[in-house]
Amino acid sequence: MNNVVGKLLIVLQLVFSLLFMCFAGAVYSFTQSWRTKAETAMTSVAERDRQINELKESHTQELDARKVENEQLNQRATEAEAGLAQVQANIRTLQGELAQTQQQRDKHLADLQVAQAEADARIAETNELRAETKKLRDTVSLQISEIQDQEDRNLVYSGLVAEAKEREVGALKEIGRLQDLLRQNKIDPRKAVVGPVPPEITRVEGKVLGTKQNESRSAELIHVSIGRDDYVSEDMTMDVYRENQYLGRIRITDVYADSAVGILIERTRNGVIERGDNVTTKL
């Protein structure tokens, strides 16, 4: 029995000894690789931790930067919202002003149309007035020309009237002289004429033969080509003219058979009398 137990114990001892040897050998065999792996893993873990820390630090910095940027962006967003609100308010204000301006514009357009119509009417009226003014100016011009013609006629008539008055005065003087002559010769003018009557002085025309100043140069002497043969007598007046121009009147002072000399009446002078001008007893 003891032998059997001893044998079993020996066998067990052998088995456990072999197991111990195997485990110890296995531990020794794999320890080296495990340690290397562990160190490598620890190194890797440390590297990873360092990277993680760096990443965390950078992430923290970036996060801080993002926070600051976010705050700035929030501030800018707030300011932008405030600005947007102000801009919207301004837009509403401007829209209101635009509506008012459009109303005023419409009103002004309506006023402008009315004013345009009125201006057109005024223009038409002005054109009519201009045409009427032109007619009136033409009429005025025509009337002015007529007035000038009338004034010219009046001037001519005034000259004729003055001449007629002068003739009247001369005729009255002549009548007085003739009456004196009749009284001196004791002839009654109311009696009938008895005997031959000298011919009536008719229209006689001649030429100016020359002109000359008197000695005192106070009067101009005119020598004419008609004389006593043409019934020219002293104190007779003659008119001198050249074509259609009246030059003046002369009073005969000396009478010859076929010529006479007269003095130019200065107040009737109307030009320079020259040789060859016409002279007549009646115009």
Place this chain on the structure above:
Amino acid sequence: MSQQSSDPTIYDGLMFVSLGAVIMGVIFLCLALENYGWSG
């Protein structure tokens, strides 16, 4: 007194092998602990 045989048996061999295995195990264990610096 009985005469005991002095011839080694198989069990003696097994004991010897077991001792050798133990010694080898101890050696391996020491080598393993040496790698860890005896600090476990």
